[in-house]
Every structure is written in C-alpha cells, then in structure tokens.
Amino acid sequence: MTFWLIQALNGISYGMLLFLLASGLSLIFGVMKILNLTHGSFYLLGGYFGLVVLQETGSFILAVLGASLAIALIGIVIERFFLRRFHLQQLPQVLVTFGFLFIFSDIATVIWGANPQTMPRPELFAGSLQFAGFYYPTYRLFIIGFGLCVAAFLWWLQDGTRVGAMLRASVDNEEIARALGINVSLLFTLVFGLGAFLAALGGVMGGPILGVYPGADFEVLLLGFVVVIIGGLGSLKGALFGGLVVGLLDNFGKVFFPELALFTIFAPMALILAIRPAGLFGRE
Amino acid sequence: MRAADANSSVKSRGIAALFILTVLVLAVLPDLLSTYYLGLVIEILIFALFAMSLDLLIGYTGMASLGHAAYFGVAAYAVGLLAIKLHWSVWSALPAALIIVAAVATLFGLLALRTRGSYFLMITLALSQVAWGIAFGWRSLTGGDDGLPNLPRPELAAHWSLAGDRPFYFFILLLEGAGVLLLTRLATSPFGFALRGIRESETRMQALGYDVWRYKFAAFIVAAVFAGLAGALYAYYNRFVSPDYLGVFRSAEVLLMVILGGAGTLIGPAIGAAVIVLLENLVSAYTERWLIVIGTIYILVALFAPNGIIGFIRDFRARRAKS
Amino acid sequence: MSALSVTDISRNFEGVQALANVSFEVAPGERRLIIGPNGAGKTTLFNILAGSYAASSGRVALFGRDITHLPAYARARLGLSRTFQITNLFFRLTVLENVLLALQAGNTTASPVLRLLRQDRALLAQADALLARWELSEHAGHAAQDISYGQQRQLDILLAMAVAPKVLLLDEPTAGLSAAEVPRVKAILRSLARDTTVLMIEHDMDVAFELADRITVLHQGRLLAEGNVEAIRNNPQVTEIYLGSD
Incomplete structure (x- = not known):
C-alpha cells in the first residue's frame, strides 16, 4: 500500500512539472497556432539559469523568478524577430523552432558540459513529512501544491480576467479580435513569453528532483507532446489531465517495465488517437 | 499546343542527356576519388534518396512528417539484426527489412493519418521516438546505446564479396539508382499527380471521386519504404547501427534537406542532401559545434530561402526573363 | 425512379437548426432550382447531399440507392458531382x-x-x-x-x-462572373444533355427561371414551397419572403 502511495505521489509530482511545460505549449498553440519545438530548450535553459542564480544568490525564490523571467525574455525575442513574420506558415515555424532547439542544446553543452548537474532543494522543503506511517519528501508535495496553484491562476487568467477574454476571442477568431480593437500583436508576444515562462518554471522546479542534464530538452518536449496529444492542444484542462496521466504512466512504467518505459506512455496515446484524434479535451 | 510539345520534348531530351551524363560521372568516380571522397559520394547518394522519399510526403502530398527517420532506422536495425544475429544474406535481409518497414509504416500511418496539421507533426515525431525508445531501451536485442557493431559488408554470392570500396560503391549506386528512378516515376505518374492535387485541395479531390485517405496512406507507406531502403544501405555502408539512426535529429536533418533543396521538386531535396552532407564534413573538420551551425542554417533557410535552392533558381530565372 | 430523393433531412449546428425535415424528389434529367433567402439552408443542403456534412437525421438516395452514409468520394464515383460556393x-x-x-x-x-x-x-x-x-x-x-x-x-x-456526372449540384454558377461571361456559362448549362440531372442554387433570377423546370423554396431551414416556375412566381408566400424582399 505504502509503495503504491509513494509511487503515485511521485507520478503526480512529475505530472505537475509536465503540466507546467505542456500548459505553455498548449497556450502558445491555442492562441498562435505555433507548434513550438523550442519549448524543450526553455525548460532546460530554465533549469540551468536557475542553477546559476541559486549558486550566486543562494535564494531559491530568486532562482525560480529570475530564470523564468530571463527565459520569458528569450521567448519574446524569438517571437518578435523570428516567428512573427511566419504567422500561420507551418514549415518555416518548424524550421525556426527546430533551429533554436539545436542551437540552445549545443550552447548548453558548451557552457555546462555533458555531465548532469544537481540542484539542492530549498531549505524550507528540504526535509520529509511523516504521515500514514511513512516518510515522503516535502519538496515533492510542494511541487504538487505549486502546480495546482499555477493551474488555478491560469484558470482565473483565462476565465476571470479581461486578458483572458481577449485570449479567448483571439483563439476563436483572430480577425474579429482585431476588429474589436484587441492588440493581437502584443497579445501574441505576451502569450509566447508566458508560455516560455511556464516551461522554465517547470525546469527550475524540477531541478531538485530530476537534476539538470543535456538531452532533457528533447525528453520533455516529447513528453509535452504526448501530454497535449492526450489532453488536446489548446486546452488547459487537457494539459492538467494529460500531465497527470503521463506523469503517473511514466513513473509506474519505469518501475514495472524499465526496458520498455516509453511504451507505457505511447500505448495509451495511440489508443486515444484512435478514439479521439483531437485529444480528450481538444476541439476538432 | 504544338509549341509546348516541342518545348517539352527539348526539355525531356535535356533531362535525358543530363541523366546519362550523371550516370557516366558516377561510374568513373571510383577511379578519380580517394576512399574518403568516395565515401562522401555514397553518403550523398543515400541521403538524397532519403530526402526524396520525404519529399513525396511534404512536397507532393503536403503532409509534413517530423519522424521520417523512424523508417530509415527501422530498416537499418532490421538488416543489422538479420545479418548479425541470423546471418541472413543481403538478398534476404534487404527485402525482409523493407517488408518490416512497410508493416511499421502501416501501423504508424493508421494512427498518424487520423490527424492533420500540427497534430500530424507531433504524432509523427512521437511515433518515431517510440522506435527510438525501443532501440535505446531494449539492450538485449539492440545493444542499446552501443548499437549493433560489426555488420558485415554484403556478399552477393559465395566468394563474391563487396568488402572492397569499388564493388561496394557500385552495389550502392545500382540500388540507389533503381530507387531514385522508381520514386521519380511514381512521383510523375497519375498517382503522384493525384498526391499534388491532395496537397492543393483535399475537398475538391473528394468531390471528384478520389479516395483521399487511401492515397495518403499509400504515399505514407511508399515514402517509408524508400526511406527504409536508404537506411538499410546506410547500415551496410557504416557497418554499424545505433539509436541515432532513428533519432529526432535525423528526422529534423532530412526535413532540412528537403526544404533547403526545394520541396516538391525531388531533385531539390537531393541537392539539399548533398549540401548538408558536404557541409557537415567540412564543418566537422574545424569545430565540434555542428548543432549550432546546423541550427543556424535552419533559421537562415526559413528566413531567406523558404522555397529552397530550386525555388531560388526559379525566381532568379523568372526575374531575368522579365527584365 | 427519382434521380435524387431526399427524405426528412435535418441538420443541427450546435443547437441551431439549419435544416428541418426537408423532403423532395428530383426526376432524372430535371433542372431543379433551389432558392431561399440567406440562411435558408441551401448550401447546407448541398453539403449534405454531396457528403461534406452528415445529416443529423434523414435519408438521401441517388437513383434509388441509399447514399446517406457514403463518404463524399464514393458519392462522386456514383455520379454525384458538385461545384463549391x-x-x-x-x-x-x-x-x-x-x-x-x-x-x-x-x-x-x-x-x-x-x-x-x-x-x-x-x-x-x-x-x-x-x-x-x-x-x-x-x-x-x-x-x-x-x-x-x-x-x-x-x-x-x-x-x-x-x-461526366449523372447528377450535378451547382452552387451559384453565375456569381462573380463578369457580364460578358454570364451568357457563355448560361449557354453551356443550357446545352448540357438531359441525361444529366441538375440541382442549382442561384440568385440571378433571370438565369434561374430560364433554366429551371421546377423550383424548391427553402426558408429558415424548412421547405416552404415546390412547383414549376409559374406556380412559384405566383405563390404569395414566396413573393412575401423572397421575391418581395429583393
């Protein structure tokens, strides 16, 4: 029983990181119709930037905020100067975002080397919590709580604010949104920045439990895809549900079928594709 | 109409002449080039076929696959495993590999073709990563990260080995040539014509009575089989197979070759393949940072040559014709 | 046997009833005109006949053969062809x-x-x-x-x-044509052999009345009237909702 509970919590906390990543991917796609392959880099660079800030300042909060904001800025630059001109042109978008994925991957290797880096947990959550007769690391519980808070914030942003209303209008019909006087151009830039911010957030938050290592960019990009394929591109609900499903599947898959770990994620993905090609919460 | 006929016959005669010239040059190359440069030519031939096979999907049918290396790699692993573990000859291993690739493409195609647009991009990439995951994770079969070393060069018959550079080059040239001819024939046939129609308007094709799904499915499998031929030959050439063969980098690289050369032209992607292979060899002599270089090329191509080298030449000619 | 037989076709779009219980028959070789004000459901009807949308309920038959559940390309192969709005x-x-x-x-x-x-x-x-x-x-x-x-x-x-269709669906064939082009298209349509059955949506009443044998009038997704050109011209309901408003 304890085993199952611990593994489930591991899966859920990992799922929350995937949610952070996938919500950005999904948001960017939903509003701008861009499949952002650089998203994995935002996650990885977020982790490395966080590490640097943490080493310099010793503050975990500063690491999280500083790294995520820096990545958001990088995202904004990419959107403004490279993606803006390819609005709704799929192949050039793929080329540009692939290009940055490779460039950032190589730059990260140059700066931080090929070995995995570890990130210490913030002191406040360094210990373990005892409940129901077993110990569980507080930091993982913190991730779960944090992920839920971000989800709640995004929901509020989407459904309860003026910005959210503009977003929904742009998703439904860009031309009408423009006609209503919404500054779609600015909105796109902000959305891309927010998406990058969320990915970086996942990278820094995940650092203490997963480490920061070369190749993580490609790894999480792929998992992010699976999350949005299962949940549906452009759906916040889908990103949360998909994130949790993939987090749990990945965790239990690695425990029970270590040789075929990816399979435990892809088999359900294939199943959902066969039944609902647009994902569980996606729109046709 | 008559003028157009005359024009096209001049054009087709020109193409025939070019083709014969190419064959002649390729035939004498082993006498002119050192082993290293001959190897480069072989790589170019292999990646040209690989890129052309992807062009059938991207340029002709309008389906951008981000996981085309899956088929390249599956065939490479298939010949590798059959030759090393079961000691199959090239005559049985190569056809078997192509059948295996066709089977994998059938399965992947059934899934991927349920979607379109960005979902299709994601699914094809994700499915290719499944293949990569198996190659990487199933160590007892595939050797995992270490790959399959010591793949023997094929023997055409007892005591007729292709271990030497020259015979092996001609073996590759022959199969490549056959593959390229077949693919070109297919692309210019009514089948390839229908694929171009699908690229332009699926709804109109349906209204005319074309079973669009079936055409796309067939194109998906055909493209995979030709990618598989390229992959199997690459395995024989390198005498080694590793998970890199079906990784996302390979898929992205072949995509770049197609667009850099000019999607929808077949010859363009072959040129794109030559450029990338040569560039990679040139750059790797100076720096280890190939990823930064090629990443920059991706962005430059998107910014400055979205229609590729062939498109560039066409625009240039059109402008000159006008002035 | 009818060339095209439409029975009780309905279609909802997210709660909006675009077509409600529309039924009619078109005889082989007939030129049938479909008219109705904007939003009457004419193009929706065409899309259902051609197989672009599925009907929410009802049945479509082509020369007696039920094609309700056939995909668009299969209908095309049976001889049903269309133009696009x-x-x-x-x-x-x-x-x-x-x-x-x-x-x-x-x-x-x-x-x-x-x-x-x-x-x-x-x-x-x-x-x-x-x-x-x-x-x-x-x-x-x-x-x-x-x-x-x-x-x-x-x-x-x-x-x-x-x-070489058996049944041809024309969605506003003269819309967007220059004044010089209209007569040519009209002539081509007029010369079309009678082994092709034609259904046509058309707003240009000169063209429409000249070519049509019978007219079906749709209004707000329902079938309002059907008859020959004279009968429809003199139908007060039709005049009120359609011809009068123009």
Whole structure:
C-alpha cells in the first residue's frame, strides 16, 4: 500500500512539472497556432539559469523568478524577430523552432558540459513529512501544491480576467479580435513569453528532483507532446489531465517495465488517437 | 499546343542527356576519388534518396512528417539484426527489412493519418521516438546505446564479396539508382499527380471521386519504404547501427534537406542532401559545434530561402526573363 | 425512379437548426432550382447531399440507392458531382492540370494499377477540347491562382462537369462572373444533355427561371414551397419572403 502511495505521489509530482511545460505549449498553440519545438530548450535553459542564480544568490525564490523571467525574455525575442513574420506558415515555424532547439542544446553543452548537474532543494522543503506511517519528501508535495496553484491562476487568467477574454476571442477568431480593437500583436508576444515562462518554471522546479542534464530538452518536449496529444492542444484542462496521466504512466512504467518505459506512455496515446484524434479535451 | 510539345520534348531530351551524363560521372568516380571522397559520394547518394522519399510526403502530398527517420532506422536495425544475429544474406535481409518497414509504416500511418496539421507533426515525431525508445531501451536485442557493431559488408554470392570500396560503391549506386528512378516515376505518374492535387485541395479531390485517405496512406507507406531502403544501405555502408539512426535529429536533418533543396521538386531535396552532407564534413573538420551551425542554417533557410535552392533558381530565372 | 430523393433531412449546428425535415424528389434529367433567402439552408443542403456534412437525421438516395452514409468520394464515383460556393481549385497547379485531375478521376479505361502509373494521352486531348469550349485555352499553362476570379468560377464548374456526372449540384454558377461571361456559362448549362440531372442554387433570377423546370423554396431551414416556375412566381408566400424582399 505504502509503495503504491509513494509511487503515485511521485507520478503526480512529475505530472505537475509536465503540466507546467505542456500548459505553455498548449497556450502558445491555442492562441498562435505555433507548434513550438523550442519549448524543450526553455525548460532546460530554465533549469540551468536557475542553477546559476541559486549558486550566486543562494535564494531559491530568486532562482525560480529570475530564470523564468530571463527565459520569458528569450521567448519574446524569438517571437518578435523570428516567428512573427511566419504567422500561420507551418514549415518555416518548424524550421525556426527546430533551429533554436539545436542551437540552445549545443550552447548548453558548451557552457555546462555533458555531465548532469544537481540542484539542492530549498531549505524550507528540504526535509520529509511523516504521515500514514511513512516518510515522503516535502519538496515533492510542494511541487504538487505549486502546480495546482499555477493551474488555478491560469484558470482565473483565462476565465476571470479581461486578458483572458481577449485570449479567448483571439483563439476563436483572430480577425474579429482585431476588429474589436484587441492588440493581437502584443497579445501574441505576451502569450509566447508566458508560455516560455511556464516551461522554465517547470525546469527550475524540477531541478531538485530530476537534476539538470543535456538531452532533457528533447525528453520533455516529447513528453509535452504526448501530454497535449492526450489532453488536446489548446486546452488547459487537457494539459492538467494529460500531465497527470503521463506523469503517473511514466513513473509506474519505469518501475514495472524499465526496458520498455516509453511504451507505457505511447500505448495509451495511440489508443486515444484512435478514439479521439483531437485529444480528450481538444476541439476538432 | 504544338509549341509546348516541342518545348517539352527539348526539355525531356535535356533531362535525358543530363541523366546519362550523371550516370557516366558516377561510374568513373571510383577511379578519380580517394576512399574518403568516395565515401562522401555514397553518403550523398543515400541521403538524397532519403530526402526524396520525404519529399513525396511534404512536397507532393503536403503532409509534413517530423519522424521520417523512424523508417530509415527501422530498416537499418532490421538488416543489422538479420545479418548479425541470423546471418541472413543481403538478398534476404534487404527485402525482409523493407517488408518490416512497410508493416511499421502501416501501423504508424493508421494512427498518424487520423490527424492533420500540427497534430500530424507531433504524432509523427512521437511515433518515431517510440522506435527510438525501443532501440535505446531494449539492450538485449539492440545493444542499446552501443548499437549493433560489426555488420558485415554484403556478399552477393559465395566468394563474391563487396568488402572492397569499388564493388561496394557500385552495389550502392545500382540500388540507389533503381530507387531514385522508381520514386521519380511514381512521383510523375497519375498517382503522384493525384498526391499534388491532395496537397492543393483535399475537398475538391473528394468531390471528384478520389479516395483521399487511401492515397495518403499509400504515399505514407511508399515514402517509408524508400526511406527504409536508404537506411538499410546506410547500415551496410557504416557497418554499424545505433539509436541515432532513428533519432529526432535525423528526422529534423532530412526535413532540412528537403526544404533547403526545394520541396516538391525531388531533385531539390537531393541537392539539399548533398549540401548538408558536404557541409557537415567540412564543418566537422574545424569545430565540434555542428548543432549550432546546423541550427543556424535552419533559421537562415526559413528566413531567406523558404522555397529552397530550386525555388531560388526559379525566381532568379523568372526575374531575368522579365527584365 | 427519382434521380435524387431526399427524405426528412435535418441538420443541427450546435443547437441551431439549419435544416428541418426537408423532403423532395428530383426526376432524372430535371433542372431543379433551389432558392431561399440567406440562411435558408441551401448550401447546407448541398453539403449534405454531396457528403461534406452528415445529416443529423434523414435519408438521401441517388437513383434509388441509399447514399446517406457514403463518404463524399464514393458519392462522386456514383455520379454525384458538385461545384463549391467558395471557389475550390488546385490553385498552384496549372489550369490544364486542374482539368486533367478531374478527367483522371473518371478515367476507367486502364486497370487500376496501370491507371495509377500511366498517363493517358487521350485525356490530354479531352482536356484541350474542354478548355477550348470554356475559352480558357490561352490560360492552360497558367497557375489557377493567377487567372481572373470569373475564370476561376468557370473552372470550378468545368471541373464538376468534366467527370461526366449523372447528377450535378451547382452552387451559384453565375456569381462573380463578369457580364460578358454570364451568357457563355448560361449557354453551356443550357446545352448540357438531359441525361444529366441538375440541382442549382442561384440568385440571378433571370438565369434561374430560364433554366429551371421546377423550383424548391427553402426558408429558415424548412421547405416552404415546390412547383414549376409559374406556380412559384405566383405563390404569395414566396413573393412575401423572397421575391418581395429583393
């Protein structure tokens, strides 16, 4: 029983990181119709930037905020100067975002080397919590709580604010949104920045439990895809549900079928594709 | 109409002449080039076929696959495993590999073709990563990260080995040539014509009575089989197979070759393949940072040559014709 | 037997009733005009007949054969052809290639495999003749996106007619044509042999009344009236909702 509970919590906390990543991917796609392959880099660079800030300042909060904001800025630059001109042109978008994925991957290797880096947990959550007769690391519980808070914030942003209303209008019909006087151009830039911010957030938050290592960019990009394929591109609900499903599947898959770990994620993905090609919460 | 006929016959005669010239040059190359440069030519031939096979999907049918290396790699692993573990000859291993690739493409195609647009991009990439995951994770079969070393060069018959550079080059040239001819024939046939129609308007094709799904499915499998031929030959050439063969980098690289050369032209992607292979060899002599270089090329191509080298030449000619 | 028989067709779009219990029969060789104000459901009806949308309920039969659940391409193969309200061409292919694709679809002379691999030279002659008839020969080598809008509209009709359909659905065949082009299209439609049944949505009443045998009037998704040209002209309900408002 304890085993199952611990593994489930591991899966859920990992799922929350995937949610952070996938919500950005999904948001960017939903509003701008861009499949952002650089998203994995935002996650990885977020982790490395966080590490640097943490080493310099010793503050975990500063690491999280500083790294995520820096990545958001990088995202904004990419959107403004490279993606803006390819609005709704799929192949050039793929080329540009692939290009940055490779460039950032190589730059990260140059700066931080090929070995995995570890990130210490913030002191406040360094210990373990005892409940129901077993110990569980507080930091993982913190991730779960944090992920839920971000989800709640995004929901509020989407459904309860003026910005959210503009977003929904742009998703439904860009031309009408423009006609209503919404500054779609600015909105796109902000959305891309927010998406990058969320990915970086996942990278820094995940650092203490997963480490920061070369190749993580490609790894999480792929998992992010699976999350949005299962949940549906452009759906916040889908990103949360998909994130949790993939987090749990990945965790239990690695425990029970270590040789075929990816399979435990892809088999359900294939199943959902066969039944609902647009994902569980996606729109046709 | 008559003028157009005359024009096209001049054009087709020109193409025939070019083709014969190419064959002649390729035939004498082993006498002119050192082993290293001959190897480069072989790589170019292999990646040209690989890129052309992807062009059938991207340029002709309008389906951008981000996981085309899956088929390249599956065939490479298939010949590798059959030759090393079961000691199959090239005559049985190569056809078997192509059948295996066709089977994998059938399965992947059934899934991927349920979607379109960005979902299709994601699914094809994700499915290719499944293949990569198996190659990487199933160590007892595939050797995992270490790959399959010591793949023997094929023997055409007892005591007729292709271990030497020259015979092996001609073996590759022959199969490549056959593959390229077949693919070109297919692309210019009514089948390839229908694929171009699908690229332009699926709804109109349906209204005319074309079973669009079936055409796309067939194109998906055909493209995979030709990618598989390229992959199997690459395995024989390198005498080694590793998970890199079906990784996302390979898929992205072949995509770049197609667009850099000019999607929808077949010859363009072959040129794109030559450029990338040569560039990679040139750059790797100076720096280890190939990823930064090629990443920059991706962005430059998107910014400055979205229609590729062939498109560039066409625009240039059109402008000159006008002035 | 009716060429086309529509029974109790309904269609909802997210709660909005676009068509409600529409039934009618079209006799072989008939020219049937479908009219109705904007939003009457005319194009929705065409899309359901052609198989682009599924009906929420009801049945469609082509020469007695139930086609309700057939996909669009299968209906096309049974001889049901259509034009599009929003011009739908192979825009980056040449005009000639557009026509060849249409002819190739109906080409049944060779075995299926050969048909996939071998270009039929007879099709080229057929395409040339069609282009000459529609006065598009000089544009044969131009990309479809580069010809005028009126020419694109005509090419759209040409493609639908090139497959030698048994039943032809024309969605506003003269909309967007120049004054000079309308008579040619009218003449071509008039000369269409009677073994083709025609259903036509048309706003130009001169064209419509001249070609039509019978008229079906839709209003707010329902069938309002049906009859010959005289009967519809004199129908006070129709005059009120449609002709009067124009």
